[in-house]
Amino acid sequence: xxxxxxxKTVRVTIFHQQYALAAVEDPEEVESLAREIDELMVSIAxxxxxxxxxxxxxxxxxxxxxxxxxxxxxxxxxxxRVDEKSRQLALLLDDASA
Numbered sequence: 001x002x003x004x005x006x007x008k009t010v011r012v013t014i015f016h017q018q019y020a021l022a023a024v025e026d027p028e029e030v031e032s033l034a035r036e037i038d039e040l041m042v043s044i045a046x047x048x049x050x051x052x053x054x055x056x057x058x059x060x061x062x063x064x065x066x067x068x069x070x071x072x073x074x075x076x077x078x079x080x081r082v083d084e085k086s087r088q089l090a091l092l093l094d095d096a097s098a
Contacts, residue, residue, distance in 0.1 A: 010034075015041040015053060040064075 007022045012034035023030040041060050045051060048059070 012038075014038045015045070015056065017053075 007024055008027050010021045010023045010027045010030045012019050012021060012031055014034050014037050019034075021030055021034075037060065040063060041053075041056050044056050044059050044063070048056065051059070
């Protein structure tokens with residue numbers, strides 16, 4: 001089946017601008033993400049004095065990049081802990097079967 005056939009157009013508004021986006025998966029997920037971005041940009045605008053929309057968008061990107069970096073570090077830490085626990089359990093299983 002053609003991948004283009006599964007795309008749905010989703011109309012969203014982000015920071016007073018309307019966009020038509022192609023959603024391959026769940027259109028509601030795209031709408032939800034757009035709402036989050038809109039809320040973030042509105043919040044930044046409320047706390048910024050005379051910032052234009054480009055500056056607000058850059059600040060929103062920086063905020064999201066920071067959140068992503070924090071989550072990546074947390075995920076890396078969790079993977080390390082899971083690997084260590086797996087090694088410990090493997091040693092215990094080896095000891096138990098010996």
